[in-house]
Amino acid sequence: MNIQDFRYYHDLVKEKSYTKTAKKFGVSQPTITAAINRLEEQFGGQFLIRDQSHKSIIITHLGMQFDEHIQTILKEIEIAKLEIQRNSASKISFGLPPIIGQNYFPKLVPELLHTGILKNLEVIEAGSNDLIDLLIHGEINFSLLGLTDPNLAFGIDAKIIAHYPxxxxxxxxxxxxxxxxxxxxxxxxxxxxxxxxxxxxxxxxxxxxxxxxxxxxxxxxxxxxxxxxxxxxxxxxxxxxxxxxxxxxxxxxxxxxxxxxxxDFILAAVSRQNHLMTSKEEQLWNILSKQAVN
Incomplete structure (x- = not known):
């Protein structure tokens, strides 16, 4: 199974043009056609109907459903690349909103310094809403957040630390x-x-x-x-x-x-559930979440 075929397919669904898709990837139109044929044969379904008379492409219902799965696969691959790059750099990307960074995080610094984790933190300062998006897209794996609701997006684990009026x-x-x-x-x-x-x-x-x-x-x-x-x-x-x-x-x-x-303003420690933690990341998570009330 060729991941590049998935990329060709998703772009073709989006552009609905073999010409534009081939141009984007710098390949010939027959290359795109061959990729689509391979996918339909491998998965046993018709994803596209090519209307030669109108030079257009019709995406079947099965084809649209298949594209939803393709997008998830491609997203996970990009997240995996980011995680491998971060792991090789021994850095831990960590989200920190300004209010929490100024008024709560300093309490954790002595222990983070003592364990040697502080020097490995690559702190990304942003508002909680922006940091939630970064977590969902795998650009960070850990954060302290201010929340209105502890039930975050699927795949995000939240440990409530405190409620502030x-x-x-x-x-x-x-x-x-x-x-x-x-x-x-x-x-x-x-x-x-x-x-x-x-x-x-x-x-x-x-x-x-x-x-x-x-x-x-x-x-x-x-x-x-x-x-x-x-x-x-x-x-x-x-x-x-x-x-x-x-x-x-x-x-x-x-x-x-x-x-x-x-x-209430809910202070929580959050992490991505499907992220396999290194030993240093496990230490960080234990420090962040040990005051959790849930």
Whole structure:
């Protein structure tokens, strides 16, 4: 069985043109035809119908189903290549969102340093949503993540470490600063300073906005949590942050929400289930997940 035949087939299904497919791979059209014939013979089905009168290709239902399997196979092959390259380089690609990197990861550094794993980490900093995509596509195998739901995509193992409540942060001279808490609906039409779209906070915020059927006036978004807190401290607006991102040195007041039904920021250690770990990776996973509550 020739993997290249799979590549020819998938591209032909996508382009629906023998000419374009042959040109892309730098081969002749008969080469593509021979590959399709081999696949149909090997698997015992008709995948394509070539309409000579209209010079077009019709993909049969069986052919479309077969292409779904081909895409999975080709994706796994690419993931395998990435894993082999990383293993030969003795590096461990590790995803780390900014908030978790600043406020939780430092607790793990002494043990990572002691075990010699820290020097092997190739840290990729990005928002949790972006890191989930990298995990799904096999570009990283491990990450700490902020989640709204621990049930991730198929093939991803998540170990919940902690739940952190969400807080409304306001300036120390804001009218709400002396309050002990507030209801989310009170945010209606307030000037709001938010985080960039790749932060999990936006999903939590959207959930609460829909639940309370209100709107807020977002005046600015930043990829930097420190910038958000700084702007809030200047009383330019309010924001919505996990308590993990707030400490006593911040010049803001963090107010708890009084709503009975509200989401948490879930801190989790995650890994790809079908990844065969090296001894160093097993050590890393044990360190990441040993505080897990599930």
């Amino acid at each position: 969400l807080r409304i942060i306001v300036a120390k001279n804001h009218p709400w600063a002396s309050r002990e808490g507030l209801y989310f609906r009170e945010l209606a039409d307030q000037d709001f300073i938010g985080l960039s779209s790749n932060y999990i906070h936006n999903q939590l915020l959207t959930q609460m906005l829909k639940q309370n059927q209100i709107n807020i006036n977002t005046i600015y978004r930043s990829p930097d949590v420190a910038v958000v807190k700084s702007l809030v401290a200047k009383n330019l607006g309010i924001s919505y942050l996990t308590s993990l991102a707030i400490d006593e040195n911040d010049q803001v007041v963090a107010l708890p929400l009084l709503d009975s039904n509200q989401p």
